[in-house]
Structures are given as C-alpha cells and as structure tokens.
Amino acid sequence: MPRYFIDFEDGGTRLNDDDGQDFADLQAARDAAIGALPDVGREVPPGDGRRLFMAHVRGEDGQTLCTIRLELDARCRPDPAAALPEKRER
Template identity: 60%
Template sequence: MQPFAPERFLSSYPSAFTNPRVVMPRYFIDYEDGSESLRDEEGTYYPNLHDARDAAIAALPDIGREPPPADGRRAFAAYVRDEAGTVLCTVTLNMAAECHSERQRTSA
C-alpha cells in the first residue's frame, strides 16, 4: 500500500484549496416526512448538483428507520436548493407495509 500523498489527492480534485478561483457551490437539503419538515439553514459545499443529490438519497433511508404510523405508510422527500433558494432536485422515498392474515398466507 502506498503512503497517502496529499499533493496527489489534491491535484485530482480541483477545489478552493488548490485554486482560490475555484469555488464549490453550496447546496441546502431540506427534508419532509408527512407533516414534519426540516429546513437546512446552513448548507453544505458539494462539487456539483449530482453529489448534493446523492447526499439527499443517502440520508432518506436513515430517516425512514423511524417507526411508521399505524397504517404503515410513509412518504419522505428531500429538496436540494441552491443559495438563491431555487429547488434544483427532488428526491422521494415512499414506504408501505402491509400485513397479511394467517389464512391468506396458507391459501397462497
């Protein structure tokens, strides 16, 4: 295994660290779970919109681990915004849990 070489790593990823003229955009990811919502007031710097979208996708399953309501259905959404507040990307996750009676399982 080669030792970590910061200069090689940094040269592969142009950023404000290696070039002060390159500025990563800041994105805000807001989350919604039915009546609950969480607005991102701080934002996070990502190299591009796809990386911000991927961060929103990665977070939704963790949010979905909360106990579901009695009907077993939940809908989650994440909205990726730019610094102007424009929604650039919407990510949704819909969950539904349905239980089947013992009689239905044995007749199938």
C-alpha cells in the same frame, strides 16, 4: 464550491437546512440527499404502515433544484391468528 441546502420532509413535517453544505456540484448534493433518506426511513411507520419521505435540494438562491422521494409501504393483511378463538388453560 457551490453551496446546496438539503431540506427533509416526513409526512407534513419539514426540516429546513439553514446552513447548507458545499458540494462539488448538484449531482453530489443529490447523492448526499439520497444517501440520507434510508436512515430517516428506518423508523416504524405509524398507523396504516405507509410513510413518505422527501428530500429537497436547494441552490444558494433558495430555488429547489431536485426532489427525491422515498415511499415506505408496510401494510399488512389482517392477521388470521387474531381471528382464532383463545385457548383456555385448564
């Protein structure tokens, strides 16, 4: 069975897979990478609410064979309740 390496990228941080895993084919390695991305994306995004996660599947020769992107966009409009004057307690 061929060995594939799945590297993950979160913004500017990249985690390289140095060990790899045996998969039946590239499709199976790609499916494993796709399955892992939602777990990585469960963290609340910082600041502006946007975050980009990527998985790169490499072959045994180190060449990137496919890249999977998952973009999280959780931006909100300004909260209208924050603009209301505070109620004073009597």
